Amino acid sequence: MKNLQILVGILFLGALFTMCTKDEEGPLIDVRADFKPFLESYIQEAESRGVKADFSETGLSIQFRPVEDEESAGVCFLGQFRIEIDRSDWNGMAPPEKEGLIFHELGHCHLDRSHLNTLLPNGEWKSRMRGDPFIDDRPVTVNNSGRRRDYYVDEIFNTNTPVPDWVNITQSYDFINDTQKHVIYEKIPDSISFKERLFLPSGANWEIELEINNFETEEFIGISWGQDNNEKSWRMGYSRENQFIITSGQDQFGTIFFKDDVDELINDEYNELTVRQIDNVCYVFINQNFIYWFDYNRQVIGTFQSIDRGSIDHFRNIRVSELML
Numbered sequence: 198m199k200n201l202q203i204l205v206g207i208l209f210l211g212a213l214f215t216m217c218t219k220d221e222e223g224p225l226i227d228v229r230a231d232f233k234p235f236l237e238s239y240i241q242e243a244e245s246r247g248v249k250a251d252f253s254e255t256g257l258s259i260q261f262r263p264v265e266d267e268e269s270a271g272v273c274f275l276g277q278f279r280i281e282i283d284r285s286d287w288n289g290m291a292p293p294e295k296e297g298l299i300f301h302e303l304g305h306c307h308l309d310r311s312h313l314n315t316l317l318p319n320g321e322w323k324s325r326m327r328g329d330p331f332i333d334d335r336p337v338t339v340n341n342s343g344r345r346r347d348y349y350v351d352e353i354f355n356t357n358t359p360v361p362d363w364v365n366i367t368q369s370y371d372f373i374n375d376t377q378k379h380v381i382y383e384k385i386p387d388s389i390s391f392k393e394r395l396f397l398p399s400g401a402n403w404e405i406e407l408e409i410n411n412f413e414t415e416e417f418i419g420i421s422w423g424q425d426n427n428e429k430s431w432r433m434g435y436s437r438e439n440q441f442i443i444t445s446g447q448d449q450f451g452t453i454f455f456k457d458d459v460d461e462l463i464n465d466e467y468n469e470l471t472v473r474q475i476d477n478v479c480y481v482f483i484n485q486n487f488i489y490w491f492d493y494n495r496q497v498i499g500t501f502q503s504i505d506r507g508s509i510d511h512f513r514n515i516r517v518s519e520l521m522l
């Protein structure tokens with residue numbers, strides 16, 4: 198109780214202090230250059246939805262946090278229009294994630310929103326406002342890339358935004374048959390690892406298919422396409438605990454984390470992973486079951502390699518094919 202009184206005292210003092218500075222100097226808008234494009238985008242998106250986003254009366258500060266904090270990538274001091282961002286988290290983010298973080302913090306400061314941890318029918322986050330306290334070990338990443346973005350922006354400004362159509366996007370494994378596959382890379386025997394630089398014809402649609410096991414690993418077994426730290430790269434695979442994970446962009450971990458669902462799809466032996474790149478969309482299958490799609494600008498040149506831990510065979514029947522659709 199005493200602590201509460203002190204806290205209320207501090208908050209009251211804080212409010213007084215804010216009022217004083219405002220009276221004497223006027224509200225201060227102090228936004229570091231790194232954050233300005235995302236603030237401008239926020240203002241534009243707000244106003245295009247009829248929401249006023251004018252900080253001239255309230256002031257606004259967005260700065261890097263002076264001390265590194267492992268707890269959160271950003272924090273908004275409620276009622277103070279002051280946002281602090283963790284520098285090392287920021288540096289590891291792809292632009293859609295940076296935008297998402299700034300929009301989230303402004304959702305607190307500007308829209309007075311609190312955290313909302315409900316899910317869409319397909320298991321993805323309902324809102325950019327997901328946050329502490331998280332109920333389970335679901336990754337915090339919101340995939341707001343490509344056509345998912347509009348929904349998440351709408352939802353920031355209107356919590357009653359209808360469920361987006363894209364939750365129903367799917368593809369049947371049989372949509373493509375073997376006669377439509379022109380194999381351009383093949384490695385059939387059991388392998389500890391592999392690495393191949395691939396060049397596909399410009400505009401090609403393509404498929405990666407292989408079998409993976411996660412024997413004797415404490416970590417993660419999977420594959421990657423593209424270069425590390427490149428926004429146009431992705432990594433996917435599964436952990437010892439049979440959690441399937443897709444990461445894309447730079448260090449955008451946890452775009453997918455189907456722990457509950459994937460347990461039923463993955464067995465203790467080799468599992469088949471199929472990734473199809475068709476018309477700037479990536480479709481992912483495990484053992485011929487569709488599990489996820491994401492918008493991905495088609496890249497036809499890239500390094501395709503294993504992400505492996507340990508010294509035993511994890512991969513077999515690796516094929517990369519151009520799809521003749």
Ligand SMILES: [Zn+2]
Pocket residue numbers: 301305312327328329
């Ligand atoms: Zn938050």
